[in-house]
Amino acid sequence: MALSMKMRASARVVSGRRVAAVAPRVIPFSSVARPILRSTFAPEVSIDIRRAGRSRIVVEAVKKSVGDLGKADLEGKRVFVRADLNVPLDKKTLDITDDTRIRAAVPTLKYLLDNGAKVLLTSHLGRPKGGPEDKYRLTPVVKRLSDLLGKEVKKVDDCIGPAVESAVSSLKNGEVLLLENVRFYKEEEKNDAEFAKKLAANADLYVNDAFGTAHRAHASTEGVTKFLKPSVAGFLLQKELDYLDGAVSAPKRPFVAIVGGSKVSSKITVIEKLMEKCDKIIIGGGMIFTFYKARGLKVGSSLVEEDKLELAKNLEALAKTKGVQLLLPTDVVVADKFDANANTQIVKVEAIPDGWMGLDIGPDSIKSFTAALSDAKTVVWNGPMGVFEFPKFATGTVSVANTLAELTPKGAITIIGGGDSVAAVEQAGVAEKMSHISTGGGASLELLEGKILPGVAALDEK
Ligand SMILES: Nc1ncnc2c1ncn2[C@@H]1O[C@H](COP(=O)(O)OP(=O)(O)O)[C@@H](O)[C@H]1O
Numbered sequence: 155m156a157l158s159m160k161m162r163a164s165a166r167v168v169s170g171r172r173v174a175a176v177a178p179r180v181i182p183f184s185s186v187a188r189p190i191l192r193s194t195f196a197p198e199v200s201i202d203i204r205r206a207g208r209s210r211i212v213v214e215a216v217k218k219s220v221g222d223l224g225k226a227d228l229e230g231k232r233v234f235v236r237a238d239l240n241v242p243l244d245k246k247t248l249d250i251t252d253d254t255r256i257r258a259a260v261p262t263l264k265y266l267l268d269n270g271a272k273v274l275l276t277s278h279l280g281r282p283k284g285g286p287e288d289k290y291r292l293t294p295v296v297k298r299l300s301d302l303l304g305k306e307v308k309k310v311d312d313c314i315g316p317a318v319e320s321a322v323s324s325l326k327n328g329e330v331l332l333l334e335n336v337r338f339y340k341e342e343e344k345n346d347a348e349f350a351k352k353l354a355a356n357a358d359l360y361v362n363d364a365f366g367t368a369h370r371a372h373a374s375t376e377g378v379t380k381f382l383k384p385s386v387a388g389f390l391l392q393k394e395l396d397y398l399d400g401a402v403s404a405p406k407r408p409f410v411a412i413v414g415g416s417k418v419s420s421k422i423t424v425i426e427k428l429m430e431k432c433d434k435i436i437i438g439g440g441m442i443f444t445f446y447k448a449r450g451l452k453v454g455s456s457l458v459e460e461d462k463l464e465l466a467k468n469l470e471a472l473a474k475t476k477g478v479q480l481l482l483p484t485d486v487v488v489a490d491k492f493d494a495n496a497n498t499q500i501v502k503v504e505a506i507p508d509g510w511m512g513l514d515i516g517p518d519s520i521k522s523f524t525a526a527l528s529d530a531k532t533v534v535w536n537g538p539m540g541v542f543e544f545p546k547f548a549t550g551t552v553s554v555a556n557t558l559a560e561l562t563p564k565g566a567i568t569i570i571g572g573g574d575s576v577a578a579v580e581q582a583g584v585a586e587k588m589s590h591i592s593t594g595g596g597a598s599l600e601l602l603e604g605k606i607l608p609g610v611a612a613l614d615e616k
């Protein structure tokens with residue numbers, strides 16, 4: 155297993171300052187920059203220093219990986235594994251509609267189990283309101299994961315406390331126990347130290363393989379590392395960081411980001427930073443209506459993030475100042491209700507009728523997005539263009555997916571990230587045609603933004 159992991163930790167920071175403006179022509183990279191940068195990290199920490207583009211030097215502390223641990227470290231040990239098993243489910247049947255994230259978790263789990271570890275597997279699912287909700291139980295994951303691992307996955311209906319303690323005490327070497335949705339406790343998202351301690355109480359060491367949640371500083375992604383040593387990265391986390399960092403730190407241009415979906419409040423905030431990196435930004439999905447409302451347009455009953463109106467307005471102005479193309483749909487498919495069989499109309503964005511909601515981008519927008527993508531050499535896409543789960547509103551998403559699939563053979567790098575975006579690309583039958591399918595949407599965007607992901611930063615350095 156390759157161990158050339160180069161993860162960002164307290165990276166890109168020298169004495170508290172970003173290294174972004176170091177010009178290689180002024181400071182010869184190898185002779186002067188290297189010792190200066192090296193001196194800012196503790197001597198025992200392995201680091202990697204490299205050029206990223208013309209005016210950027212990246213310093214990365216190399217994180218410890220699960221592959222650094224062998225049988226002697228793992229046999230009989232209780233390993234707390236945080237994965238991102240937040241898979242899309244059919245709302246009625248609770249069947250898994252896309253298992254990409256479960257499949258992606260398998261290599262780390264197999265490695266641990268083959269080395270005789272007792273695995274306590276943890277994840278969140280959806281966004282429960284801080285207490286148990288049946289629709290967010292991890293139960294649907296059990297069968298799929300058992301099939302993939304070729305062994306029984308046990309499950310307990312809690313993630314802390316006596317039930318877990320008793321299930322762990324009867325766990326044998328090479329067995330895996332799935333804990334219940336960690337977000338059934340509001341303390342998880344608050345990164346509460348007492349809760350993290352309780353999560354850690356039944357384990358000896360920690361593996362974080364949840365790339366999709368690495369941008370969240372939660373108890374199971376960050377807090378537990380204070381109580382479990384070693385705390386190391388799983389193979390998926392390692393693979394995602396290696397790929398994404400390589401592709402986006404010195405991207406082939408034109409570089410286009412496509413942002414859509416429904417997590418408007420967390421993703422709209424990324425757009426300003428994307429303007430510094432990308433040549434074009436295409437906006438679709440539920441995010442567009444916040445922009446339209448900010449322009450003073452009527453949006454009917456479409457999804458709107460009221461407290462982001464000012465930001466949306468500023469972003470449009472900023473794009474003009476910076477000369478970045480910020481493309482929004484010019485027409486939308488509206489529905490009279492949020493339903494697969496709703497009545498629909500295609501309208502200009504200036505003419506959304508009262509009481510109707512925009513659930514997909516329209517045909518004119520598809521044409522202009524396709525044109526904007528035609529010369530792209532790197533594309534990062536997170537967030538579907540519409541409610542693709544309903545066939546009537548899947549056209550925009552499928553069209554963009556097909557456009558990207560045609561770009562890859564022409565030499566473009568196409569990266570799709572996010573639980574639902576990946577499900578959409580799978581549904582469109584073009585996942586194989588993309589350069590990289592990432593298990594993280596928000597995480598990929600934050601990485602692209604240049605942020606240090608807290609779930610990665612907290613891990614032990616090599
Ligand atoms: N116009 C829209 N209105 C409401 N929801 C939308 C709209 N467009 C897309 N969505 C929804 O966005 C969801 C995915 O959003 P998000 O979680 O941000 O993406 P990802 O999981 O790929 O990161 C999908 O379930 C889709 O139905």
Ligand SMILES: O=C(OP(=O)(O)O)[C@H](O)COP(=O)(O)O
Pocket residue numbers: 238240280281366367370417571572573574593594595596597
């Ligand atoms: O689905 C996820 O993120 P994504 O939709 O950005 O890919 C992750 O599981 C994180 O979930 P969260 O955005 O509720 O923290």
